[in-house]
Amino acid sequence: MRLYKTVTVFATLIAMVAVILGFVALDVATNRAQASPDEVNVVLALAGLGSIVLGAFVYAFSTRFRTAGMGKSKDESDEGSGNG
Amino acid sequence: MSLEKKDEHDHRGWIQKRDLTPVEKGYLMVLVYLDRRLRIVDYLELLEDLYYKVNMQMPKSHTEQYNLDNKFWYWYPLYALGSFSTIAYVVAALSGALLGFYYAPATTGDPSGAYNQIVFIMTDLNFGFMLRSIHRWAAQVMVAAVFLHMLRVYFTGAYKEPRELNWILGIVLISLTMVFGYTGYLLPWDQLAFWAGQIGVEMSLSIPLAGEWVAQLLFGGFTLSQATLQRMYILHVFLLPFIVTTLIAVHIGIVWMQGIAEPH
Numbered sequence: 001m002r003l004y005k006t007v008t009v010f011a012t013l014i015a016m017v018a019v020i021l022g023f024v025a026l027d028v029a030t031n032r033a034q035a036s037p038d039e040v041n042v043v044l045a046l047a048g049l050g051s052i053v054l055g056a057f058v059y060a061f062s063t064r065f066r067t068a069g070m071g072k073s074k075d076e077s078d079e080g081s082g083n084g
Numbered sequence: 085m086s087l088e089k090k091d092e093h094d095h096r097g098w099i100q101k102r103d104l105t106p107v108e109k110g111y112l113m114v115l116v117y118l119d120r121r122l123r124i125v126d127y128l129e130l131l132e133d134l135y136y137k138v139n140m141q142m143p144k145s146h147t148e149q150y151n152l153d154n155k156f157w158y159w160y161p162l163y164a165l166g167s168f169s170t171i172a173y174v175v176a177a178l179s180g181a182l183l184g185f186y187y188a189p190a191t192t193g194d195p196s197g198a199y200n201q202i203v204f205i206m207t208d209l210n211f212g213f214m215l216r217s218i219h220r221w222a223a224q225v226m227v228a229a230v231f232l233h234m235l236r237v238y239f240t241g242a243y244k245e246p247r248e249l250n251w252i253l254g255i256v257l258i259s260l261t262m263v264f265g266y267t268g269y270l271l272p273w274d275q276l277a278f279w280a281g282q283i284g285v286e287m288s289l290s291i292p293l294a295g296e297w298v299a300q301l302l303f304g305g306f307t308l309s310q311a312t313l314q315r316m317y318i319l320h321v322f323l324l325p326f327i328v329t330t331l332i333a334v335h336i337g338i339v340w341m342q343g344i345a346e347p348h
Contacts, residue, residue, distance in 0.1 A: 003095055006119040007112070009128060061111055 004067035011062030018055030022048045095119075146343025157347050165233035166339070170332065172226035177325065179219040186212070189317035191273060191310045198273040198313060227265055230258050242345035250338045257335060260328050267320040273313055281308045281316075
């Protein structure tokens with residue numbers, strides 16, 4: 001249970017920050033989608049996209065770890081319910 | 085519960101004994117590393133504990149007492165309309181408070197000061213268009229939800245004994261909701277508002293005996309003027325908020341105490 005909380009809290013936090021910063025970076029790079037194609041900051045735009053994808057990955061990956069009682073898609077849960 | 089360190093779950097040992105892929109292991113290691121340094125989870129657990137302890141101090145609601153959460157009818161969608169109107173009311177209150185920073189109830193000037201402020205909010209103010217739209221939509225949704233809520237209560241017979249008092253209160257609330265809507269409708273002081281105000285004055289005047297008195301009281305005269313707009317403004321942002329908020333609290337309090345009427 002405790003490890004599950006660690007994973008949920010920190011993964012969600014990291015994912016949120018990464019996605020928001022990703023969108024901010026994307027906005028800056030494209031001047032809020034107003035920039036013409038040749039004045040787009042490609043590196044920053046890709047970094048923003050990368051950050052969004054990273055955030056999505058961190059969040060999605062956190063769903064692999066479950067605690068007792070949540071059930072697991074394939075086998076049993078990761079932890080016993082003893083220390084919750 | 086305190087922030088003092090407890091007999092901690094052996095994260096590392098647990099990670100070692102599981103058959104994890106390198107990615108899973110690295111992922112967990114990073115999160116555990118952060119957890120060791122930023123004890124956010126501990127503070128959240130503290131809040132969770134506080135929440136339950138505060139809850140224990142509250143008297144039991146009807147729902148808890150008779151364990152009604154496990155009844156399917158409790159989750160019928162139409163039973164959410166009351167909450168829905170409350171949420172709309174809160175949204176309207178918040179957006180309205182923000183709009184209040186920019187609005188002024190002035191009929192002077194051509195177009196009027198009030199209308200100029202509306203134009204300012206809609207065209208120049210950052211997020212102003214959105215803010216006013218939210219306020220308008222919240223108002224529309226609230227009127228609709230309150231009306232449907234009334235239909236639901238009527239057709240499920242929820243107004244019957246011992247809930248007559250709350251039904252009457254609801255009638256008062258739906259009336260006040262419409263007064264809220266009407267006073268807000270006049271505030272832009274455009275053609276729509278002006279002639280709606282004119283209709284209001286004439287409707288007041290049509291009341292037998294008390295008509296002239298009512299028109300004077302509500303509209304500040306028999307023709308529309310600065311006094312009319314000022315009164316509508318004060319009704320909308322001062323008088324009604326206090327009255328309606330209080331009545332909603334009482335209305336919900338009674339529901340909380342008596343419980344939701346079961347459908348028959």
